Amino acid sequence: xSRLNLYIKTYLFxxxxxxGRYCELYLSPPSPQRPxxxxxxxxxxxxxxxxxxxxxxxxxxxxxxxQSSKKYPVLVxxxxxxxxxxxxxxxxxxxxxxxQKIECVIVSVDYRLAPRYPFPTGIEDCVSAMLYLWANAxxxxxxxxxxxxxxxxxxGNYSFTAPIRLHQEIARLKAExxxxxxxxxxxxxxxxxxxxxxxxxxxxxxxxSNPNTKPIGMPxxxxxxFDESYLYPKPADMRNPLLSPALADExxxxxxLPRKVCFIxxxxxxxxxxxxxxxxxxxxMGSVISGFTVPGVAHGWDKMPSWGNMTRERDEAYRVAVESxxxxxxxxxxxxxxxxxx
Numbered sequence: 320x321s322r323l324n325l326y327i328k329t330y331l332f333x334x335x336x337x338x339g340r341y342c343e344l345y346l347s348p349p350s351p352q353r354p355x356x357x358x359x360x361x362x363x364x365x366x367x368x369x370x371x372x373x374x375x376x377x378x379x380x381x382x383x384x385x386q387s388s389k390k391y392p393v394l395v396x397x398x399x400x401x402x403x404x405x406x407x408x409x410x411x412x413x414x415x416x417x418x419q420k421i422e423c424v425i426v427s428v429d430y431r432l433a434p435r436y437p438f439p440t441g442i443e444d445c446v447s448a449m450l451y452l453w454a455n456a457x458x459x460x461x462x463x464x465x466x467x468x469x470x471x472x473x474x475g476n477y478s479f480t481a482p483i484r485l486h487q488e489i490a491r492l493k494a495e496x497x498x499x500x501x502x503x504x505x506x507x508x509x510x511x512x513x514x515x516x517x518x519x520x521x522x523x524x525x526x527x528s529n530p531n532t533k534p535i536g537m538p539x540x541x542x543x544x545f546d547e548s549y550l551y552p553k554p555a556d557m558r559n560p561l562l563s564p565a566l567a568d569e570x571x572x573x574x575x576l577p578r579k580v581c582f583i584x585x586x587x588x589x590x591x592x593x594x595x596x597x598x599x600x601x602x603x604m605g606s607v608i609s610g611f612t613v614p615g616v617a618h619g620w621d622k623m624p625s626w627g628n629m630t631r632e633r634d635e636a637y638r639v640a641v642e643s644x645x646x647x648x649x650x651x652x653x654x655x656x657x658x659x660x661x
Contacts, residue, residue, distance in 0.1 A: 325434040325551070328544045329403050336404040339622070344411055347624045351411035352376060352418065354427075356383060360451045364488060365443035367436060372429040373448055374407045376414040378422045381460065390462035392423040392648045393452060393504075397445055397474030397481070399512075399619065401545035403433045409622065410471060416637040421645060424461060426452060430477070434548035439561050441473075441549075445481035446488060453504040463504025465648050467577075469640075472590075472619060475514025479564035479576065482506055486575035508579040508647030510610075510640050513618055516565035517593040519557045522546070528592040533617055565597035569604055576601075581643035582610040583636050587617040609643040611636075 344351055354374040361370045377383075381391060394417060398409040407429035414425040430444035449466070456463045470478035492498045522543070526532045560567035580601055584594045591612065602608045613620070613636050621633040 322434065322551070325544060325548050329432075329434055329548055332544070333404045336400065339624075340405070340409055342624045343622055344408075347630075351415040353411070354408070355381070360447065362431075362440075362444055362447045363450060364446045364484070365440060367431075367440045367443070369431060369436075371431055371444050371448075372407060373451070374427040374429065376411070376418060376425040376427070378418055378424075380422065381424060383459070387460055390456075390460055392421070392465035392467070393461045393463060394423055394425045394467050394469055394644065395445075395449055395452065396425060396427040397430065397468070397470035397477040398427060399470070399472030399474045399622070400432070402438070402441055402473045402549035403545045405432075410469075410474075412621075412633075413469070413471075413637060416634075417641055417644065420641045421648065423648070424459070433545075434551060437551040438549050438554065439480075439484070442477055442480050442484050442561055445477050446485045449481065449485060449504075450501065454502045456502070456504065463502075464507075466504045466506050467508040467510065467644060467647050468506065469510040469512070469644075470514065471512040471622070473515060475511040476516060476564070478509045478511050478514065479516060480561045482509075482577070483560050483564060483567065483571065483575045486571070506577040508577050508581070508644065510581045510583070510644055511594075512583045512621070512636075512640070513585050513588050513590055514582075514594055514597075515590055516563065516597045518550075518559075518562040519566065520593065522589070525589040525593070529587070529589055531587040531591075532589045533587060565593055565600065572601070573604060576606070577647075578605070579607045579609070579643070579647045581640055582608065583640055584610070584612045585616050585618055585620060586612055586614050590618060609639070609646070611639060 355377040356375050358373045359370050360373060396410055398405045398407055407427035410427055417425055428445055428448045430441040452461060453463045468478045492501060557563060558566050560571060582594055582598045584591050598608055613632055616632055
């Protein structure tokens with residue numbers, strides 16, 4: 320498919336996605352909280368210059384620009400959209416749910432999209448966002464020793480690949496004896512909703528892995544647009560940990576990822592198999608795993624206009640995820656932390 324065709328088809332998808340997002344957020348009550356403020360920051364990681372927005376969702380007690388000794392845990396969120404559509408406002412309902420239960424600051428990253436910005440620019444924007452928040456923790460009133468990540472679908476992939484890319488960047492700075500130039504926080508957990516974690520599988524193989532998967536209702540001419548847009552040119556090694564974190568070396572995963580991970584997967588999702596396999600692999604490595612598979616739903620169900628059962632299922636999934644997030648932010652160390660001083 321030519322680059323021009325990719326651009327045209329992707330922008331058509333974005334129009335439909337914007338309509339769907341409006342219906343989901345504002346025509347299916349209750350309406351979620353709107354961003355408290357927005358900041359545009361430069362990309363500082365990687366070789367593609369540019370800038371992107373951060374949307375901040377804050378609790379009532381948060382006062383930007385005022386002197387305050389109060390510091391808030393931070394949740395950095397990565398929206399879904401197959402790496403090519405969507406924006407940082409898509410997860411406003413998730414942010415609203417978190418703020419109803421946890422006094423924290425949620426920052427949704429409006430990373431740059433394919434096909435104009437293919438792999439790995441989106442991941443590097445997410446890393447740039449984390450480093451920006453850590454460097455500006457005082458003025459933003461953030462407790463960056465309690466930084467958690469969340470993501471949906473493609474953003475679920477970023478919730479694992481951004482920490483890996485961050486780990487690589489820190490290793491590079493350390494090798495160059497420049498680590499003192501960077502302010503570092505601490506990742507305490509990941510909440511991943513129906514993440515893509517194994518790019519070695521084709522779409523057909525993923526669909527065949529789950530008999531509950533329903534075909535996506537779109538013309539055949541549009542299937543594969545997202546993959547071609549993001550992987551341009553196609554990487555030689557699809558096992559690259561920045562594409563397929565589920566296949567990364569165990570040592571890298573232990574060094575790069577926080578210990579606590581919550582997986583929310585979907586019964587009717589083509590990504591279910593790889594998500595479950597990665598969850599069990601991390602559990603076997605000693606990670607503290609929470610979450611569950613939502614029964615009877617397909618990929619991205621929580622982003623559809625929500626009435627009746629879907630609302631109940633979304634609320635339950637978000638409730639479980641928020642409880643996991645509370646545990647990630649807890650200042651109480653577990654016995655393993657006490658024993659090993661981590």
